[in-house]
Amino acid sequence: MAHMNHETGRRADSAQNANADKVRKVIEEVCKLAGASVAVEQRLTGGDQNQPEPRQRLHVIYTGEQPMPYPNWFKLVDTIDAALDSSSSDLIDWESSELSEETEQERMATWTIAPAAH
Numbered sequence: 001m002a003h004m005n006h007e008t009g010r011r012a013d014s015a016q017n018a019n020a021d022k023v024r025k026v027i028e029e030v031c032k033l034a035g036a037s038v039a040v041e042q043r044l045t046g047g048d049q050n051q052p053e054p055r056q057r058l059h060v061i062y063t064g065e066q067p068m069p070y071p072n073w074f075k076l077v078d079t080i081d082a083a084l085d086s087s088s089s090d091l092i093d094w095e096s097s098e099l100s101e102e103t104e105q106e107r108m109a110t111w112t113i114a115p116a117a118h
Contacts, residue, residue, distance in 0.1 A: 019091045020056045037064040062107035073107040
């Protein structure tokens, strides 16, 4: 039995990585079309009481040479959200996704990948 559970876990991890790759492609394409320079990092979070299963997150940071005004960053993230919603809405845990505050210097957004169906 343990072996079967281990394999199921592997398939779920593999599916979640594939989902993260799909989301990454959408984010990168929208940023490329907008001419925005960003870094996309894949992070694993969770494993605590609130979230027992580790989750993949795509963390996006603006890396352009000139500071990006917050309204422009907000508009870019909103465009990414719309693209993800139309093509991959079931891949995102919208409740756990984040956007930097207007007062923060670093322009950052994080999309949490929804758990893979078992």
